[in-house]
Amino acid sequence: MLLSKEKRLFRRSVLHSFSVFSNLSNGRVCQGANSFKDKMSSIHPSIMDTESLKRRIQMPHPKNNVPESIIPKIGRNLHLLPHHPLNIVKQKIENYCQEYASKKYRNGTSQTGNALNKFEIHDNLCPLVNTKTCFDDLLVKPDHVSRRPSDTYYVNDELVLRTHTSAHQCPLIQSGTTMFLCSGDVFRRDEIDSSHYPVFHQMEGVKIFDNSELVLGDKEASLAVIESDLKEILTGLAKDLFGDVDMRWRNDYFPFTDPSFELDVFFEGEWLEVLGCGVIHNDVLKNAERSGCQGWAFGLGLERLAMVLFKIPDIRLFWTQDKRFLDQFHGLSDNPKKKVSFVPYSKFPLCYKDVSFWLPAGVPLHPNDIYEVIRSVAGDLVERVDLFDEFVNKKTNRVSHAYRITYRHMDRNLTNAEVDEVQFRLRDKLVEQLKVELR
Numbered sequence: 164m165l166l167s168k169e170k171r172l173f174r175r176s177v178l179h180s181f182s183v184f185s186n187l188s189n190g191r192v193c194q195g196a197n198s199f200k201d202k203m204s205s206i207h208p209s210i211m212d213t214e215s216l217k218r219r220i221q222m223p224h225p226k227n228n229v230p231e232s233i234i235p236k237i238g239r240n241l242h243l244l245p246h247h248p249l250n251i252v253k254q255k256i257e258n259y260c261q262e263y264a265s266k267k268y269r270n271g272t273s274q275t276g277n278a279l280n281k282f283e284i285h286d287n288l289c290p291l292v293n294t295k296t297c298f299d300d301l302l303v304k305p306d307h308v309s310r311r312p313s314d315t316y317y318v319n320d321e322l323v324l325r326t327h328t329s330a331h332q333c334p335l336i337q338s339g340t341t342m343f344l345c346s347g348d349v350f351r352r353d354e355i356d357s358s359h360y361p362v363f364h365q366m367e368g369v370k371i372f373d374n375s376e377l378v379l380g381d382k383e384a385s386l387a388v389i390e391s392d393l394k395e396i397l398t399g400l401a402k403d404l405f406g407d408v409d410m411r412w413r414n415d416y417f418p419f420t421d422p423s424f425e426l427d428v429f430f431e432g433e434w435l436e437v438l439g440c441g442v443i444h445n446d447v448l449k450n451a452e453r454s455g456c457q458g459w460a461f462g463l464g465l466e467r468l469a470m471v472l473f474k475i476p477d478i479r480l481f482w483t484q485d486k487r488f489l490d491q492f493h494g495l496s497d498n499p500k501k502k503v504s505f506v507p508y509s510k511f512p513l514c515y516k517d518v519s520f521w522l523p524a525g526v527p528l529h530p531n532d533i534y535e536v537i538r539s540v541a542g543d544l545v546e547r548v549d550l551f552d553e554f555v556n557k558k559t560n561r562v563s564h565a566y567r568i569t570y571r572h573m574d575r576n577l578t579n580a581e582v583d584e585v586q587f588r589l590r591d592k593l594v595e596q597l598k599v600e601l602r
């Protein structure tokens with residue numbers, strides 16, 4: 164089930180964009196870092212403090228679809244909090260990758276003047292990015308499903324909350340980098356269950372190969388070198404993190420890599436997709452003004468890896484401030500070899516309520532619109548939401564949806580009266596905001 168959900172994002176539009184970049188000369192070689200100096204400003208778009216950033220995100224615009232419930236998450240930067248499980252996983256990955264690089268890659272510097280065996284670390288880039296770097300530069304077509312307001316948080320026509328850390332690929336590659344690891348929070352309108360949350364964290368890894376590392380004049384042989392290095396570093400990473408866990412490689416599709424792969428890990432009786440990766444598409448490198456270079460990229464979900472590593476059963480737990488959760492990870496950063504399995508400090512009973520309604524006639528509603536209203540009223544009390552019945556009344560042509568909402572508090576017991584109160588507010592809000600007709 165997990166897999167089919169994620170496929171939606173990039174796989175629907177299978178056609179690549181082969182637009183001609185007439186303003187770029189073909190076959191341009193890698194350029195020196197200095198000539199990109201002024202372009203670095205696009206990587207660090209005005210260093211904004213969190214409060215200004217929140218105000219910027221909330222500026223009214225007809226296209227602004229960022230709900231209030233997202234705002235408190237901005238700037239929390241869980242991946243940077245010492246002892247937080249996401250920070251521990253991030254550090255483990257960075258340590259592993261640096262060690263791999265120092266052993267596997269040649270000592271020295273590239274034509275751009277950057278080290279050939281050390282990843283640059285970027286972990287505090289602004290999450291507000293433009294559609295050019297988030298989508299266009301990565302060959303994600305204007306009508307692609309992942310760009311729709313049903314899937315992406317728009318601030319206005321041009322600015323979005325990054326939907327993936329790949330949004331930083333082109334500006335960083337353009338800066339002349341040879342390799343980097345870039346982590347941060349990403350935002351998606353998505354369904355609600357134990358492994359999906361509207362804000363989660365990703366890490367992007369990119370390596371651009373130096374000509375001296377490839378087979379000169381043989382693109383195919385070079386491609387084989389790149390692909391095998393990519394799989395080697397990621398298989399090694401999964402082994403380093405999880406030991407002998409079952410994993411599988413599958414062919415995947417992303418507009419910005421070719422070929423593309425994903426890696427799944429077996430967890431709690433299901434295959435859990437933990438990362439996507441591939442060989443960077445030539446046209447992406449053209450967009451980053453590094454035509455003639457070749458390299459690989461990967462993007463992994465930090466929550467997914469932390470869930471497997473520490474056996475954390477629910478993605479909402481990462482946001483709790485409860486010491487019973489956070490204290491379990493203390494001391495791990497200094498002792499990376501220590502094994503920790505999260506011990507649930509409470510198992511409060513779940514409780515579910517159903518709601519069914521007619522969708523408003525003639526107004527296209529996406530289930531993500533429903534999930535967001537549910538989130539905005541019930542917050543982290545919702546464990547999951549399932550659309551369990553959908554039908555069209557043949558006479559009136561109206562569409563009916565029925566959702567089962569599973570409630571469970573992470574930190575305490577919920578009373579029936581409390582859940583009823585939330586459910587009633589939620590029903591009212593669905594009517595008020597989405598104009599549905601309750602059944």
Ligand code: FA5
Pocket residue numbers: 169172326327328329351353358359360361363365367417420436437438439440441460461462463464465466467
């Ligand atoms: C991407 O976001 C691509 N940018 C990854 C990539 C980078 C491919 C570079 C090629 C080259 P995808 O949507 O599959 O791909 O997400 C990547 C990972 O993020 C997933 O494997 C999963 O681990 C995690 N992820 C995706 N959606 C969610 C979610 N809603 N909640 C938690 N983790 C998620």
Ligand code: MG
Pocket residue numbers: 169170425436438439
């Ligand atoms: Mg995926």
